[in-house]
Amino acid sequence: MASQTSPGATKRPRPLSPHLQIYRPQITSVLSITHRATGVALAAGTLLLAAWIIAAAIGPGAYARVAGFAGSWFGQLLLFGWSVALFYHLLNGIRHLVWDTGRGFDLATMEKSGKAVVAGTVVLTALAWILAKAV
DSSP states (O other): OOOOOOTTSOOOOOOSSOOTTTSOOOHHHHHHHHHHHHHHHHHHHHHHHHHHHHHHHHOHHHHHHHHHHHHSHHHHHHHHHHHHHHHHHHHHHHHHHHHHTTOSOSHHHHHHHHHHHHHHHHHHHHHHHHHHHHO
């Protein structure tokens, strides 16, 4: 750990920037970290989508194996997580686009929009899964 000292002061190791041991998580920081994590999850989940498309191109046997995996409890769990990540990342991305216009930066609005993103994620994910099961 690097240390900073002022002239005439005793040497005392201090962090160079704020970190999680100093600040408690706030909704804005948690949503920012979650946005990055969902971006990674979407990229990883796209591999399953690519496998599904490739398997469909290869033939019925390969497609049946991928469809069997996707229909298993683990496959369903992965698909559910992917859909949560998709809707969260979409809604939070829209929130970031609004910020790009210079609006929504006061703390009250940031907190409200963050809660709206989380609520919208829950609603859209539930709606998508209900509609998918109905088809």
